[in-house]
Amino acid sequence: MHFVDGRGNVIIRYPGTVPGKVCSFVGSHLDVVPANPTSWERNPFKLTVEGDMLYGRGTTDCLGHVALLTDLLCTLAEHKPALKTSVVVVFIVNEENSSFVGLGVDQLAKEGYLDKLKSGPLFWIDAADSQPCIGSAGNLQWKMKVTGKLFHSGLPHKGINSIELAMDAVAYIQRRFFQDFKRLPQEDEYNFVTQSTLKPTQISCAPGSLNQLPPDCTVEGDVRLAPFYDVAEVRRVVSAYIAEINANPAVLENPETRGPHSKYTLPDENKKGAVEFQWLADGENGIACNLNSVGYHAILEATKAILGDVKPYSIGGSLPLIRELQEHGFDMQISGYGISTTKRTASPISTAPINQQ
Ligand SMILES: [Zn+2]
Numbered sequence: 001m002h003f004v005d006g007r008g009n010v011i012i013r014y015p016g017t018v019p020g021k022v023c024s025f026v027g028s029h030l031d032v033v034p035a036n037p038t039s040w041e042r043n044p045f046k047l048t049v050e051g052d053m054l055y056g057r058g059t060t061d062c063l064g065h066v067a068l069l070t071d072l073l074c075t076l077a078e079h080k081p082a083l084k085t086s087v088v089v090v091f092i093v094n095e096e097n098s099s100f101v102g103l104g105v106d107q108l109a110k111e112g113y114l115d116k117l118k119s120g121p122l123f124w125i126d127a128a129d130s131q132p133c134i135g136s137a138g139n140l141q142w143k144m145k146v147t148g149k150l151f152h153s154g155l156p157h158k159g160i161n162s163i164e165l166a167m168d169a170v171a172y173i174q175r176r177f178f179q180d181f182k183r184l185p186q187e188d189e190y191n192f193v194t195q196s197t198l199k200p201t202q203i204s205c206a207p208g209s210l211n212q213l214p215p216d217c218t219v220e221g222d223v224r225l226a227p228f229y230d231v232a233e234v235r236r237v238v239s240a241y242i243a244e245i246n247a248n249p250a251v252l253e254n255p256e257t258r259g260p261h262s263k264y265t266l267p268d269e270n271k272k273g274a275v276e277f278q279w280l281a282d283g284e285n286g287i288a289c290n291l292n293s294v295g296y297h298a299i300l301e302a303t304k305a306i307l308g309d310v311k312p313y314s315i316g317g318s319l320p321l322i323r324e325l326q327e328h329g330f331d332m333q334i335s336g337y338g339i340s341t342t343k344r345t346a347s348p349i350s351t352a353p354i355n356q357q
């Protein structure tokens with residue numbers, strides 16, 4: 001099934017004897033991220049086999065999985081076992097570039113090609129390290145512009161230092177966030193390494209000289225949210241924190257940390273600092289796979305039988321394609337068999353186990 005010329009999704013079905021009973025393997029993608037041959041020791045566009053090592057762009061992510069599922073289909077075709085459950089494999093054309101919409105699994109789902117897969121587990125085979133991945137975090141990004149009042153630093157009581165106000169506003173927002181979005185017992189159950197976090201990751205201020213209080217400062221950052229919370233709730237409560245600050249910025253003043261002269265309101269001049277907070281997008285929720293699914297129990301037992309041990313894990317990144325399918329009613333189960341430490345990607349999170357964002 002192709003939505004643009006030259007890039008076809010492939011759906012292969014091995015029929016079972018019980019109508020409607022299905023198990024599917026989706027997510028193994030035929031595309032790879034770009035490779036610059038001059039920075040490679042071997043040709044990235046050709047598979048090179050040396051001992052038990054395979055070299056080439058996409059061997060781990062995700063052509064190794066395409067080969068694995070092809071092998072599964074060949075084995076079924078050769079031995080023709082009578083199965084109750086139909087086995088469906090969907091190879092997709094687009095995963096690496098999320099800005100290309102409408103050509104891969106998103107469009108297949110939208111046009112109903114995957115509807116029959118909803119009645120059984122859907123194994124998303126594009127993770128790594130041979131362990132079930134059972135959860136991912138939601139994510140939101142924000143920008144906060146803080147306005148103070150420019151003044152000579154020798155008369156700090158006459159100005160409003162926007163850097164100090166920004167730092168105290170961030171600390172206030174974080175304090176409230178960590179009270180409202182505590183680690184939940186399910187986060188232990190799903191083996192999340194970190195709890196939900198809100199933090200600054202970039203800061204800048206109006207250029208000026210060192211003897212001036214800066215008039216404005218911009219802080220940007222993100223939120224990583226456990227899937228048991230909703231990003232809409234984060235947007236709502238953070239707006240409430242900001243309203244509290246703007247109603248009276250003096251609540252942030254603290255002589256113990258900033259000394260007696262750093263003020264965020266100047267009542268004599270009827271002036272106060274201001275915080276403008278903005279979400280850069282609506283954000284997206286995380287995923288918690290269904291741990292009561294027959295698919296989950298199957299992969300758990302299979303992993304244990306082959307490796308002797310099973311350690312399901314969750315990640316702090318987000319997996320947009322998988323979340324969308326789960327929202328549309330698919331029983332998403334995630335696994336994969338590459339080795340994350342040998343994966344090369346164009347992003348700085350090259351050791352992340354999946355293509356998380
Ligand atoms: Zn991938």
